[in-house]
Structures are given as structure tokens and as C-alpha cells.
Amino acid sequence: MRLLAIVLVSLLLLIQYPLWLGKGGWLRVWDLDKQVTLAQNKNEELKERNNKLASEVEDLKLGTGAVEERARFELGMIKKDEIFVQILNAGTEIKSNAAPALGDKPIVNAGH
Numbered sequence: 515m516r517l518l519a520i521v522l523v524s525l526l527l528l529i530q531y532p533l534w535l536g537k538g539g540w541l542r543v544w545d546l547d548k549q550v551t552l553a554q555n556k557n558e559e560l561k562e563r564n565n566k567l568a569s570e571v572e573d574l575k576l577g578t579g580a581v582e583e584r585a586r587f588e589l590g591m592i593k594k595d596e597i598f599v600q601i602l603n604a605g606t607e608i609k610s611n612a613a614p615a616l617g618d619k620p621i622v623n624a625g626h
Contacts (some may be wrong), residue, residue: 534540573580585591592598 542595566583570580582593590598
């Protein structure tokens, strides 16, 4: 009787091994599921980034608003008959490489 119990327990353990630790076992499935979730999250982030870039490309192709905005914020350019006023916080260092202006008016720096 004792031998039969030992045989049944060992058969049960042999059956359980592939289920938990085998090639298609639960641990492997859990790990693959985790990898799929991470890949899906990364894909969503990349889709959002691609949508933003596509929108920006469309703005640059169709209108001048996006080009004007980039010229203002990235290059510090201004339109004709506009006056550029830059307000600096205390302790802010003034950069000497000023960007070119689009208009005839000079760029004026005003500090507080």
C-alpha cells in the first residue's frame, strides 16, 4: 500500500513538472504575457509620438502658423513692425548669440 502511494505521488509530480516548468508551462506563459504587455505599452507610446509628428508635418506642409511658431520660439525671430522684449529673472545670464530678426525693428532686451 505504501509503495502504491509513493508511485502515485511521483506520477503526480511528473505530470505537474511540464505544467509549471516545461516549455509551454504556466511560468513561461506568464513571462511571455508580461513581455507582450510591455511591448503593447511601448507601441502605444510610439503611436502617440508618430501621431504628434504626423500632425506637425501636416501643419508644416499646409500652413505658415507652425513655421512661424518655430521661428519665434526656437530662433527668436520676430515679424516686421514688432518689438521683441525679453524679461530675464534675476541671476539669468544673457547669451551673446542673438538670433536674426525678420523685420526692420531692432531687438530690445529689457531686464527686471
